[in-house]
Amino acid sequence: MKKIISMLLIVCLLGVLASGCGSNMQTVDSIKDSGKLIIHTNAGFAPYEYLSNGEVVGVDMDIAKAIADKLGVELVIEDVKFDTIITSVQGGKAALGVAGITVTDERKESVDFSVTYATSVQYIIVPADADVDTIEDLAGLKIGVQLGTTGNFIIDDEINGIDEDDGSHTKGVLEGTGAECITYNNANLAAAAMDSGKLGAVVIDKLPAEIIGQKYGEKFKVMELVYEDGSKTTEEYAIAIAKGNESLLEVVNEVLAELKNNGKIDEWVLYHSENAVMDEE
Ligand code: ARG
Numbered sequence: 001m002k003k004i005i006s007m008l009l010i011v012c013l014l015g016v017l018a019s020g021c022g023s024n025m026q027t028v029d030s031i032k033d034s035g036k037l038i039i040h041t042n043a044g045f046a047p048y049e050y051l052s053n054g055e056v057v058g059v060d061m062d063i064a065k066a067i068a069d070k071l072g073v074e075l076v077i078e079d080v081k082f083d084t085i086i087t088s089v090q091g092g093k094a095a096l097g098v099a100g101i102t103v104t105d106e107r108k109e110s111v112d113f114s115v116t117y118a119t120s121v122q123y124i125i126v127p128a129d130a131d132v133d134t135i136e137d138l139a140g141l142k143i144g145v146q147l148g149t150t151g152n153f154i155i156d157d158e159i160n161g162i163d164e165d166d167g168s169h170t171k172g173v174l175e176g177t178g179a180e181c182i183t184y185n186n187a188n189l190a191a192a193a194m195d196s197g198k199l200g201a202v203v204i205d206k207l208p209a210e211i212i213g214q215k216y217g218e219k220f221k222v223m224e225l226v227y228e229d230g231s232k233t234t235e236e237y238a239i240a241i242a243k244g245n246e247s248l249l250e251v252v253n254e255v256l257a258e259l260k261n262n263g264k265i266d267e268w269v270l271y272h273s274e275n276a277v278m279d280e281e
Pocket of ligand 1: 041042043044045048049082099100101102103146148149150151186205
């Protein structure tokens, strides 16, 4: 009897593996059947996603709406913790992750990515009177980041001395300086902590950093994250989608190509950059 049960289990398992966990995959057909495109995002990352009158809006939400329109279905936006998005897309809880997600080799092991739709760099935000020009100047400081973001990875790697490319140990520029990486659920919370004197710096992507800088006016200054030797960070955003979900990927790439070509994405970045400054976090 036990044998039969374990045989059955193995057969089930193989089935799931063969279909690539396919039962949960949100294909174009299943999305059209359900009438809903469920996307995961993490507000608090203006201009890409932020709250306005309790609603999640932003460049990414405009893009997601265009994809839902193309499919002829309702857009369902779920505002979740950023560090859960890749896993939820992988497991089929969300059809897409639309959250200013940077394409990285590590994430590519779990999900596929659309064509890219934006480029960014990391920024450093510090109190206006701080003496900081390069990442090396963050030595000894408490540095706030958003959990699970590329800013989080860079600061951790520099504190722990881990080479970003191959994971080997190389001397991190913040290693042994007493610098600490403190994680928050979004960059606005980190900025508020810095405002109350708990942090010496915040590291986050360029546009969200600039908007935070505008919000705090003369209290904070923002700058691109550069190394003493002049090297910089650069990243590209794309939409995350379950591995092998070809039919949906095709639609997403088609919509992104259209929105890049007709200037809509640039237009939305300008619009939301202006409007987000005035909004709640
Ligand atoms: N681009 C960075 C990353 O992929 C940060 C993204 C944060 N996005 C958000 N919606 N909070 O790690």
